[in-house]
Amino acid sequence: MFMSTKRTALPQPDDVKPYSVEPVPPVSVEEPIAWYLHQAAAAADKAGLKTVRTEARAAFMNQFGQRCRMARGAREINEVAATVGVHRNTIWNIERGDSLPDAFELEVLAKEYNTTPAYLLGGERHGKAQPTAIVPKGVRAVQVDAFIYVPLFDLRSSAGKGAFNDIESVVAIRPFDAHFIRYDLDIPHNDIVMSMVVGASMEPWLHSKDAILTDLQDHDAVTEGLHVVRLDGVLLVKKLQRLPGKILRVSSHNRAYESFDIEDADQDFAVLGRVRWAGVTFN
Numbered sequence: 001m002f003m004s005t006k007r008t009a010l011p012q013p014d015d016v017k018p019y020s021v022e023p024v025p026p027v028s029v030e031e032p033i034a035w036y037l038h039q040a041a042a043a044a045d046k047a048g049l050k051t052v053r054t055e056a057r058a059a060f061m062n063q064f065g066q067r068c069r070m071a072r073g074a075r076e077i078n079e080v081a082a083t084v085g086v087h088r089n090t091i092w093n094i095e096r097g098d099s100l101p102d103a104f105e106l107e108v109l110a111k112e113y114n115t116t117p118a119y120l121l122g123g124e125r126h127g128k129a130q131p132t133a134i135v136p137k138g139v140r141a142v143q144v145d146a147f148i149y150v151p152l153f154d155l156r157s158s159a160g161k162g163a164f165n166d167i168e169s170v171v172a173i174r175p176f177d178a179h180f181i182r183y184d185l186d187i188p189h190n191d192i193v194m195s196m197v198v199g200a201s202m203e204p205w206l207h208s209k210d211a212i213l214t215d216l217q218d219h220d221a222v223t224e225g226l227h228v229v230r231l232d233g234v235l236l237v238k239k240l241q242r243l244p245g246k247i248l249r250v251s252s253h254n255r256a257y258e259s260f261d262i263e264d265a266d267q268d269f270a271v272l273g274r275v276r277w278a279g280v281t282f283n
Contacts, residue, residue: 037057191217194213201253213278
């Protein structure tokens, strides 16, 4: 079973003499263990030691819970709990920073999350990611620990070979912070790809060679905005707008490029996904 730690205010008996230590800075967000060891060495008595221990432990548990939440990714709590054989509240309390697992359960969670106990404990924050060296080239993103590795496609060579399904068109693997993908962008899956903008149709928003990240599951154009489309065998970045009568208006940000409407479902046109992020290149 998991060991639960309930944080309560420390008792202050009347017979405890006042103690004096140097002014204690706030618990370090990054290094609660190092902060605790430093303050413990300076504590004048047991009461002071307990105080700094309680504060450091609370910060450590909170960090541990955040790393576990990150490692769980888009999986449901119920699924993880059922797999490792605990109640969902056990996982929930860990992620809230209200409890810590024992050594056995720590190993179980690390295996389930495809990571290491050292990572969950915070011992591999610095230099953990070795992006493309450990992630094989593929046509879909892969999550490894706290990073999501997204394939970067060359649209010019990918257009006539099944869009984003040609592994020969993958020119690199780019790492993203998993929290950014899962929560800031709210993308719970790995059907995401990157590509470079080709041409000037989206200027001045996007220029040629700017990088874009596309959600391939968002291909119904229900949300108006920027999308990657295939038109007559060519992959383009365009703005889409739905009009009455099942008409889809395709336009560019650059006014030199004319808008057009898609009405004939038989023509070579398809929405491949919605653009969710872009990285601008400065020349």
